Amino acid sequence: MKNGFMAAGSDFLTIAGHWVEHHPKRVMGAVAAALLLGGGGAYAVASAVVSLGPDAEQLPVREVREAVSPLALEPQSEALDLHRFRLFRSDITRSTDTADTLLKRLGINDPAAAAFLRADDNVQKTLLGRVGRSVTAEATDTNTLLKLSARWSPEDDGRFTRLVIEKQGATFVSKLETAPLTASTRIASGVIRTSLFAATDDARIPDAIAIQVAEIFSGDIDFHRSLRKGDRFSVVYETLEGDGEPLRAGRVLSAEFVNGGKTYQAMWFQEPDTHAALPQEQGRATHNLTRGGYYTLDGQSLRRTYLASPLEFSRVTSGFKMRFHPILQQWRAHLGVDYAAPTGTPVRSVGDGVVEFAGVQNGFGNVVFIKHRNSHTTVYAHLSRISVKRGQTVNQGQNIGATGATGWATGPHLHFEFRVNGQHQDPLTIARQSETIPVSAAAKPLFLRSASAVRQQLLAAASLQQGASQ
Numbered sequence: 245m246k247n248g249f250m251a252a253g254s255d256f257l258t259i260a261g262h263w264v265e266h267h268p269k270r271v272m273g274a275v276a277a278a279l280l281l282g283g284g285g286a287y288a289v290a291s292a293v294v295s296l297g298p299d300a301e302q303l304p305v306r307e308v309r310e311a312v313s314p315l316a317l318e319p320q321s322e323a324l325d326l327h328r329f330r331l332f333r334s335d336i337t338r339s340t341d342t343a344d345t346l347l348k349r350l351g352i353n354d355p356a357a358a359a360f361l362r363a364d365d366n367v368q369k370t371l372l373g374r375v376g377r378s379v380t381a382e383a384t385d386t387n388t389l390l391k392l393s394a395r396w397s398p399e400d401d402g403r404f405t406r407l408v409i410e411k412q413g414a415t416f417v418s419k420l421e422t423a424p425l426t427a428s429t430r431i432a433s434g435v436i437r438t439s440l441f442a443a444t445d446d447a448r449i450p451d452a453i454a455i456q457v458a459e460i461f462s463g464d465i466d467f468h469r470s471l472r473k474g475d476r477f478s479v480v481y482e483t484l485e486g487d488g489e490p491l492r493a494g495r496v497l498s499a500e501f502v503n504g505g506k507t508y509q510a511m512w513f514q515e516p517d518t519h520a521a522l523p524q525e526q527g528r529a530t531h532n533l534t535r536g537g538y539y540t541l542d543g544q545s546l547r548r549t550y551l552a553s554p555l556e557f558s559r560v561t562s563g564f565k566m567r568f569h570p571i572l573q574q575w576r577a578h579l580g581v582d583y584a585a586p587t588g589t590p591v592r593s594v595g596d597g598v599v600e601f602a603g604v605q606n607g608f609g610n611v612v613f614i615k616h617r618n619s620h621t622t623v624y625a626h627l628s629r630i631s632v633k634r635g636q637t638v639n640q641g642q643n644i645g646a647t648g649a650t651g652w653a654t655g656p657h658l659h660f661e662f663r664v665n666g667q668h669q670d671p672l673t674i675a676r677q678s679e680t681i682p683v684s685a686a687a688k689p690l691f692l693r694s695a696s697a698v699r700q701q702l703l704a705a706a707s708l709q710q711g712a713s714q
Contacts, residue, residue, distance in 0.1 A: 330390065331382070331385065332380065332381070333383070334378065335350055337371065337377040338375060339373055341371075341372055342372060343358045343361035343362045346372070346379070347361070347389070350381040352389050354383075354387070354388040357389035357392075357411075360409070360415070360416040360418075364418050366407060366418045366420055367409070370394070370407055371407055376396070377395065377396040378394065379393070380392070380489075389416075391409065392408075393406060393409075395407075397425060397486065403422050403425060404423060404424075404491055405420060405421070407420055408421065425484040425486055425491065427482045427484055428482070429483075430480070430481055430482075431480050432481075432708065433476065433706055434447035435474065436476070436477075437473060438473075440457075440458060441454055443477070449479065453481050456496040457501070458556075459551075461508050462551070463680075464508050464546075466672070477499065478705035478706045479500075479705065480496070480499070480702065480705055481494060481496045482494025497701075498512065499702075500702045500706065511694065511698045512536060512538055513691055515536070515684060516690060543688060543691055551594040551595070551640060551675065552672065554594050555590075556592075579661055580671065581659075581661075581671050583657060584655075584656075584657050585656065585657060585658060586656055587648050587649065588629075588648075589658075590643050591643070591645045591647060592641050593614055593638045593639070593640060593641065594675070595614075596617075596638070596639055597616040597638055598614065598636070599613070599614055599632045599634050599635060599636045599637075600615040600634070602632055602634050607651045608626065608651045608652075609625060609649075609653065610626070610627035610630050610645070610648065611623060611625040611626075612627065612630060612632060612645060614638060618664075620662070622661065622671075623662075623663070624644060624645065624659075625651065625660075625661075626647070626648055626653045627647065627650060629645050630645045631643055631644055632644045662674045
């Protein structure tokens with residue numbers, strides 16, 4: 245019998261398949277009708293189930309009442325009186341600060357604390373009247389002082405000083421401490437509208453970083469005369485911190501500057517065969533600790549034999565050309581470059597050399613002559629102060645004096661000359677034509693890996709400006 249059922253089933257499937265093949269429209273119609281009937285049946289069942297539920301309006305209602313006794317106000321008030329919280333506020337010191345004005349700006353109303361600040365030697369020697377020191381105050385909810393901390397980095401030695409004033413019992417105590425700075429990396433970008441410093445101020449970039457950027461690209465860009473509205477820059481740099489507070493700018497790690505549509509890029513790189521920085525040297529904001537330098541991203545050094553300027557950043561007031569002499573009142577060749585700068589502005593040697601003369605000479609006033617290789621000589625005139633002596637060896641960037649108005653000068657400035665075999669040359673041209681040194685072949689693989697990472701950092705920095713402009 246079982247075999248008979250199986251045979252019959254097989255015959256039925258064969259006939260059904262044959263019928264579907266020859267009558268597809270009839271089959272689709274039958275299936276559609278079955279679905280509609282099934283859906284209607286489901287709907288009918290669902291309606292029947294809902295109709296069987298109770299009506300909410302006919303459900304019984306029960307009212308519950310419970311007496312609540314509030315806590316007495318007096319214990320609550322006493323608890324609030326016992327609760328104490330602390331207030332924190334930070335600020336930056338000013339040259340005009342006294343004990344009272346500093347505490348007032350920090351929201352502190354504490355005569356005893358003010359009296360302690362006025363009398364304490366540590367405070368008088370290191371805090372009051374000092375500019376730019378980060379101060380944090382911790383106070384009670386009644387604005388009396390609990391603790392005051394000040395931080396600053398007096399020297400470029402990788403450490404910072406912390407002054408702590410803390411309340412102990414009915415009086416205060418102060419102590420000075422030192423701790424290592426920590427370095428963090430920041431990225432920023434900006435667009436030139438009027439000047440480099442105005443653009444970096446808008447981007448909240450420290451002036452020390454702006455000066456470094458100008459130095460890095462000074463061999464390719466004349467920041468005195470060549471900047472254009474719409475020029476843009478991106479920079480990745482270190483910020484050196486103490487207790488999480490930024491205390492000073494570190495080193496520019498990489499930078500990009502687009503001047504007149506032409507892009508210049510640079511990165512800091514130290515070849516591995518140079519001496520490794522000691523632990524206490526890590527994070528120092530200086531360029532003299534190692535023999536590293538700035539390079540283009542294809543490995544060409546940006547450090548030339550001569551710096552573009554004997555001042556970090558200033559304004560050229562008179563170039564290498566004919567001019568009407570302000571004192572002699574006649575037209576004559578100006579055989580150097582004049583830089584306007586306030587009296588006391590540091591002057592540096594543009595290259596390695598030996599001091600040939602340091603003293604007073606005719607219309608130059610206080611002047612320094614430095615002898616370089618290849619019969620090159622540089623002259624620094626009208627100085628208010630001379631910091632080197634004849635015969636002394638000096639390095640590129642070393643301080644040799646300060647600007648002034650000695651000799652034949654109508655105002656404070658630096659007169660700078662460049663002589664080759666005794667003949668005067670345009671200093672700005674000489675600086676741009678001086679030699680550069682590429683990365684060594686041994687260090688090139690490491691350099692290229694570092695340059696790849698720098699490209700990504702500069703892209704990220706540039707995107708900040710694009711995002712802001714949108």
